[in-house]
Amino acid sequence: MAWFKKARKPMGSATAEKPSRVPEGLWVKCPGCSQILYNKDLEKNLSVCPKCAHHFRISAAERLRVLLDDGHWTEHDPNLVSNDPLRFTDTKRYRDRLRAMEDSTGMKDAVVVAAGRLDGIDVVVAAMEYAFIGGSMGVVVGEKIARAVELALERRQPVIIVSCSGGARMMEGVLSLMQMAKISAALARLDRAGVPFISVLTDPTTGGVTASFAMLGDLNVAEPRALIGFAGPRVIEQTIRQKLPEGFQRSEFLLEHGMLDLVVDRRELKGTLARALRFMGSGAAAVEPPVAAAAVTLPADDAR
């Protein structure tokens, strides 16, 4: 009984599930080193503890501010909303959950797609929002990310997807599952066209998100100590009937097992991504992508 499960907690309200998020108020106690930190200092440090480098979870908007030049971007498809295809109800109507989420996060679903510049390089970024039903992927997330990939393909700009998600969204049933196929198919085209895709995995990245686009990057880059896996730790513990070792399914574990290219501190992330994108031939100083270059036939005299 594995399937896609929320990594740890059941989905409740957004406020119930942000253990690692920087809390409101002047002072914060770091869960990593128990130091009391001044909130402003923490924010200036990209929500990474200056003492022990614990990475606090950040929102999609904060993520975009970390990555994109001058904190400036153009958002794409902000108005796509779920139409509750299953008319799903558990102890609560899914419709009501969505409304509550919209009120608490100001977002319409669990991903922000943005076009902007990363160290001068034009990029498309999709950043997932954990506060919105655990960052879960339903049709809106699938559609927005697929469109982001198609936009990147059309513009021949790199796409960066920052995952922060418990996996597929149960309340949209099998249609959530099919978003894995949808996005992976779009990434197949991007791959064949030689356009870069970098997957950034943050805490947590599990279930159907890991088992689709998050593992398909030309580079898979994770933040330190992020929970990354297919089945949730509790499901695995039930299967094997024993406790999992410390560090199981953390970034460093995946790096050791060959599933990640890099584990990078958030404070180094932008610089690392910029170097990777330049290697991949993106940015002002770069050459034309190979496929585009081959497709253009000009008389030799006009080539320059």
Add this chain to the structure above:
Amino acid sequence: MPADLLDFEEPIAPLLKEIDALEGQPRTPECQQALEGLSRRVEAARGEIYAKLTPWQRVMVARHNNRPTVLDYVARLFTEFTEISGDRRFADDHAIVAGFALYKGTPVMIVGHHKGGGGDTKQKVYRNFGYAKPEGYRKSLRAMKLAEKFRRPVIAFIDTPAAYPGVESEERGISEAIAYNLREMAALDAPIVVVVHGEGGSGGALGIAIGDRVLMHEFAIYSVIPPEGCAAILWRDANRKVEAAEALKLTAPDLLGFEVIDEIVPEPVGGAHTDHDRAAALLDGPLSRTLEEVSAMDGAVRLEARYRKFRAMGSVGIAEP
């Protein structure tokens, strides 16, 4: 109650008992007549029960121990089946079967989960109850790439509770294995027909279920999470699985409505587990017709259509500004 019967089939039990008793007796014309009458009554009772199965009852049918396996269909519809093994990376995973065979004289590649159904506990353990590990998905893709190379179609049989949720799965990259299959199957230049004939268990099913056409058996299920898991999380009570099965819309008619599948394959009265021969015969028509359709398509056109098919799954609304 016979072990094969599901709890909601209880009304049939006394009839089967009578049949059992009569079969032990000498075959007089009266006895023969009584047997035929009883069989008709069983059939009628089954028909009545199966005409109005609840979603949870369908889950039970889809998971039935005697549900035909991929090899049951292979034995009845294909000839010269030759199983191939291994992912050339780590191991051979017995939870997924791969091999080539002839289907109506045409060479095809077959991949399919196998839960060990119909067999004893040893068989089930051998198949890991159909919970495939990374090597199973990698073996499947290797088989499919062979099909692509030699221009043969692929038929994928789907029947798994889930991908294996264990330590070694995570260590060897179950996520990557599934993800990579999703991407590569989307672009695989060979006709692919998918048959969801048992349990379509989330990513573990999807990992070999990208194709040009997706057929689904009448009483099969296909879901993002098993009802028990969904109930445990959303209702905080695994016993609410009946409601969860209802809410998840995991039945074949539901999926046809969502356009996640293309066609429903009818089953014998009382489900495929009651009559494997008949179940295979009922699959034969839709399978051969579908395979012919997608094989006749130009490669580029087929790939574009496959992309559009999955690209279109699930609609969204647009909020008023």
